[in-house]
Amino acid sequence: MNRGARASTIAVGIAFGFLITGSGFGNYATIHQALLLRGWYLFAVFGSAAAVAAAGLALLRRTGTTRYGGPLRLAYAPARPHHLYGAAIFGARFGLTGTCPGGAVAMVATGGLGGLLVLFGLVGGMWLRGPAERPSATRWG
């Protein structure tokens, strides 16, 4: 990766971390209310994020190129059973602990020390899954 791409990665990382924290992805109560289908806030956030992202990617697709990273390669992979199994386990715990890998960072950043435990578990869980994934460690989008 060249310098421009690396700088963009860092800039986007900062912005994304800022926004997930500011929108309450690190707040159990916000996520919990949304998963009980009581609060509309998180749906508005996620829905508008997905809509803007989809519109932006559609425009990018037309130009077909990126500023620092060469010809555009968007994620595209067929759905396979492992996506569903993994997502089901992920979703069960998302429901139980009300947080996700990014949300736990946001939780810790706002002083939520419970998020630290989640992060320890997160790394441990990925490590546990390692032996089954090792040959295709680069499969990650």
Added chain:
Amino acid sequence: MLGLLPAQLPWWLAGPGMGLCVVGLYGLANRRLGVSGAWLAAVVAPIEGWRGERWRVEFLAALAGGALAEGLLSSATRLTGYPVLSAALPAGVLLPLLAGGGLALGYGARWAGGCTSGHGLSGCAAGSPDSLAATATFFSVAVGVTFAGQALSGGAL
């Protein structure tokens, strides 16, 4: 902490902003934005003895920096992060639940090849079938589990 920002940003700022992050990372660097992949590359890869991509490591560090900045500027600070759960459950149940929950989160995310950001946001916006399937699955399971938890706990959770 400093209370310079509201506890919660308005949705029309945060949501489209996150969408632009996805577009920006693709349009500038040609990469899919995803947080669990960053954790994998930054922390799990060294444990397993392979080299994670460097941009993912830097992305995670930047993400944590941005999150900390927001946490400092906003008025939303809490100590446990789990006020409802810690009121309803004793620590001997809550702490293992959080760590165990994290364990399944990591296991599932690696198995599925992504999480809320990688599949849910980036992959879905790109129209990738694996992401659409994974997102529909984890979201419906999460809603189901939350409702089940509330029913089983008599409304305490």
